Amino acid sequence: MKNDYDIIVVGAGPAGSIAARSAAEKGVSVLMLEKDRDVGYPVRCGEAISKAGVEEFIQPNEKWICAKISQFCFVAPDKSEVWIEFGDAGFVLERKIFDYELAQTAAAAGTEIITRCYVYDLIIENGKVCGVKYESQGEKKEVRSKIVIAADGVESRVGRWAGLKTEIDFREMESAVQITAANIPINQNALYFYFGQNVAPNGYFWIFPKGNNSANIGLGVSGIVGKKKSALSFLNDFMNEHYPNAPILTQIAGGVPCSLTLEKISAPGIMLVGDAARQVNPLSGGGIASGMIGGSIAGKIAAEAILKNNLDHILSYDRAWNDRLGKRHEIFNRIKNGIYNFSDDTFNSLAKTFIKVPLEKRTLGRLFTQALINKPSLLVEVAKVFVI
Amino acid sequence: MNYRMAKTGKLMIEILPNKCDFCGCCVGVCPEDAIELKEAEISIIDERCTNCSKCIWSCPIEVIKFNKNGLPKVVSYEK
Ligand SMILES: Cc1cc2nc3c(=O)[nH]c(=O)nc-3n(C[C@H](O)[C@H](O)[C@H](O)COP(=O)(O)OP(=O)(O)OC[C@H]3O[C@@H](n4cnc5c(N)ncnc54)[C@H](O)[C@@H]3O)c2cc1C
Numbered sequence: 001m002k003n004d005y006d007i008i009v010v011g012a013g014p015a016g017s018i019a020a021r022s023a024a025e026k027g028v029s030v031l032m033l034e035k036d037r038d039v040g041y042p043v044r045c046g047e048a049i050s051k052a053g054v055e056e057f058i059q060p061n062e063k064w065i066c067a068k069i070s071q072f073c074f075v076a077p078d079k080s081e082v083w084i085e086f087g088d089a090g091f092v093l094e095r096k097i098f099d100y101e102l103a104q105t106a107a108a109a110g111t112e113i114i115t116r117c118y119v120y121d122l123i124i125e126n127g128k129v130c131g132v133k134y135e136s137q138g139e140k141k142e143v144r145s146k147i148v149i150a151a152d153g154v155e156s157r158v159g160r161w162a163g164l165k166t167e168i169d170f171r172e173m174e175s176a177v178q179i180t181a182a183n184i185p186i187n188q189n190a191l192y193f194y195f196g197q198n199v200a201p202n203g204y205f206w207i208f209p210k211g212n213n214s215a216n217i218g219l220g221v222s223g224i225v226g227k228k229k230s231a232l233s234f235l236n237d238f239m240n241e242h243y244p245n246a247p248i249l250t251q252i253a254g255g256v257p258c259s260l261t262l263e264k265i266s267a268p269g270i271m272l273v274g275d276a277a278r279q280v281n282p283l284s285g286g287g288i289a290s291g292m293i294g295g296s297i298a299g300k301i302a303a304e305a306i307l308k309n310n311l312d313h314i315l316s317y318d319r320a321w322n323d324r325l326g327k328r329h330e331i332f333n334r335i336k337n338g339i340y341n342f343s344d345d346t347f348n349s350l351a352k353t354f355i356k357v358p359l360e361k362r363t364l365g366r367l368f369t370q371a372l373i374n375k376p377s378l379l380v381e382v383a384k385v386f387v388i
Numbered sequence: 389m390n391y392r393m394a395k396t397g398k399l400m401i402e403i404l405p406n407k408c409d410f411c412g413c414c415v416g417v418c419p420e421d422a423i424e425l426k427e428a429e430i431s432i433i434d435e436r437c438t439n440c441s442k443c444i445w446s447c448p449i450e451v452i453k454f455n456k457n458g459l460p461k462v463v464s465y466e467k
Pocket residue numbers: 010011012013014015016033034035036040044045046047048049117118119120151152153154155176177178218253254255256273274275276280285286287288289291
């Protein structure tokens with residue numbers, strides 16, 4: 001390990017690994033620091049991703065694909081099911097292997113990686129980020145760089161230390177609990193989404209197949225809901241009702257920041273990617289693919305800035321992200337605010353009443369719900385949102 | 389009694405020992421950057437906390453509690 005790098009990436013999730021790889025591929029020196037003992041573990045994720053989302057960055061590999069998805073099943077509060085066929089839409093991953101493999105591709109491109117390194121502060125000189133302070137094996141150390149890429153996930157503290165406003169409104173944080181359960185006899189090629197006040201108010205409850213009749217199951221709730229009833233409590237209720245005897249192989253808490261991207265995701269010497277930048281699709285809560293996209297844009301721009309010897313170039317990242325996905329997320333966010341506030345009755349009866357709604361009052365959210373129940377062809381379009 | 393002091397008086401936010409799953413929800417919503425989260429170690433940075441309770445509402449497994457009496461300083465008996 002050197003004491004000076006072109007780029008330091010904090011966090012070795014999908015966004016960090018792709019940022020590191022995209023930069024290292026251009027020939028600059030990259031160091032990636034991860035606080036956990038293992039890259040890829042623990043997993044806090046539903047593990048669903050679109051085929052296109054994977055293929056942009058890595059060749060699909062049976063090693064980390066648990067299920068191939070060709071159908072969606074939306075379950076309304078009155079338990080009626082709406083099925084949609086997709087062709088080969090996506091995958092359910094084994095993320096601990098997937099993340100590990102992504103980090104390996106970053107390493108193959110020349111990235112140095114160190115785990116069990118907890119970054120606790122930044123080095124800032126003359127208003128510019130110039131490196132990080134970290135703790136490793138009980139010792140405090142420093143390492144310098146021209147650019148720091150913060151890929152530190154939902155916590156997003158690194159950006160704050162650089163003066164960016166990264167905290168997320170508690171109403172937009174989907175606090176989640178996720179389990180892997182065995183003996184869940186569902187269609188192994190379908191993603192199941194459950195809606196309703198008793199199941200997952202302001203969001204959805206998911207069951208995603210993981211092969212061999214095991215499944216990734218969970219839900220997230222907004223802090224508004226969490227005030228009264230926690231995600232864990234909703235999960236327990238659901239499992240007691242539907243699968244009281246299913247063996248639970250893993251259980252873990254997690255947080256999905258379901259908001260717009262932060263107003264600023266770069267500042268002198270620093271760029272934010274993935275969950276840290278709040279690049280999650282706010283409607284679906286999917287953040288693996290969008291994080292990798294954010295990471296690749298940031299990694300490339302960072303490397304260019306170094307090769308051109310023009311560090312101000314990194315400030316063009318905000319715009320590049322907004323053009324690629326940020327603006328699209330604004331639309332998804334409006335849909336989210338529309339549908340996730342519906343009551344069960346609304347969900348169930350909207351199909352019937354929607355037709356009477358005057359044109360000017362039809363919001364995207366209402367359209368989505370209408371589509372959900374009455375017009376599967378439109379739903380195909382909107383449902384794609386769930387895996388992008 | 390000697391209390392832990394938050395930015396706004398006594399610290400009333402308590403993370404129940406040994407129950408945290410280190411998921412980061414509370415850290416992500418804390419407006420004051422008042423929570424330190426390492427691989428498997430969590431703590432409140434007392435002098436930054438405003439007892440606003442947002443972390444409590446965001447904890448998916450209910451391990452943060454509001455203790456209106458305030459948290460006493462832990463006395464260390466180490467020599
Ligand atoms: C329960 C749940 C279900 C989800 N389901 C899906 C889904 O089905 N599909 C989907 O696409 N997305 C899903 N998501 C979202 C997805 O998991 C995230 O968007 C994705 O992991 C973001 O990648 P990232 O690289 O930005 O962050 P992460 O994968 O969170 O990686 C951040 C890394 O930074 C490290 N780190 C943090 N702070 C420091 C520090 N100070 N020093 C050093 N290292 C640090 C962390 O240990 C971590 O390894 C889900 C999330 C949750 C919680």
